[in-house]
Amino acid sequence: MTAFQDFPYRAVLWDLDGTLYRQGPLRKRMLWELGKQGLRQSPVATLRMLRWLRAFRTVREELRGLGQAREPLDRIQFELPASRLAVPAEALETLVREWMWTRPLPFLRAALYSDVLPVLEALRAKGIPMGVFSDYPVREKLVALGLDRFFRVQVSAVDPQINAFKPHPRGFLYASEQLGVEPGQVLFVGDRMDVDGEGARAAGQDFRILDRLGKSSHTLRDYGQLARSWNV
Numbered sequence: 001m002t003a004f005q006d007f008p009y010r011a012v013l014w015d016l017d018g019t020l021y022r023q024g025p026l027r028k029r030m031l032w033e034l035g036k037q038g039l040r041q042s043p044v045a046t047l048r049m050l051r052w053l054r055a056f057r058t059v060r061e062e063l064r065g066l067g068q069a070r071e072p073l074d075r076i077q078f079e080l081p082a083s084r085l086a087v088p089a090e091a092l093e094t095l096v097r098e099w100m101w102t103r104p105l106p107f108l109r110a111a112l113y114s115d116v117l118p119v120l121e122a123l124r125a126k127g128i129p130m131g132v133f134s135d136y137p138v139r140e141k142l143v144a145l146g147l148d149r150f151f152r153v154q155v156s157a158v159d160p161q162i163n164a165f166k167p168h169p170r171g172f173l174y175a176s177e178q179l180g181v182e183p184g185q186v187l188f189v190g191d192r193m194d195v196d197g198e199g200a201r202a203a204g205q206d207f208r209i210l211d212r213l214g215k216s217s218h219t220l221r222d223y224g225q226l227a228r229s230w231n232v
Contacts, residue, residue, distance in 0.1 A: 003122035015190035016134040068164040105144040167199035
């Protein structure tokens, strides 16, 4: 029996963080790394780092309501929390890029969902083009996960062509354009109903949300379920 033999979509668009890999173990590892850093510097400095990172994440969530920004989001995301903290935006950006985007890379592959790779391979064998759309940087994480070869399109919400965080539909629509497929012919796979599900819905895309509890008809208990749904 051929996997995805009755698959009704012409492309699949994926979220990244929390969808292709488990965020829980990664966050625990990074807290451990921060703790080790704290042994080499004062506790006050470590607590300051945590406060800055928390402020960045908080503002990132608030900016979801901004829509498609007039100014570059790649700057707003650092300037706004830095202003609240009364610190230089450049210093905050350096910290975020180091501790949220660069230092986690060596630990990503260990957090990869074990059941996602067979699904990606089956979709590629079927000739289904795939892309990734994330609010965070994409390329380096996909390389670290060993998955970059699967995705023709790799875009982030802060790319100039998008400049809007989920659930604004712009990124979903732009990724569909890059895949060369109408939005209604794309399946989006994510891990947050309020962000990924609502954004895909606004763009006219069908979607599935990874939720091991399987709370609704749009959720996946595991990635094998994604294959089994059209393996009839």
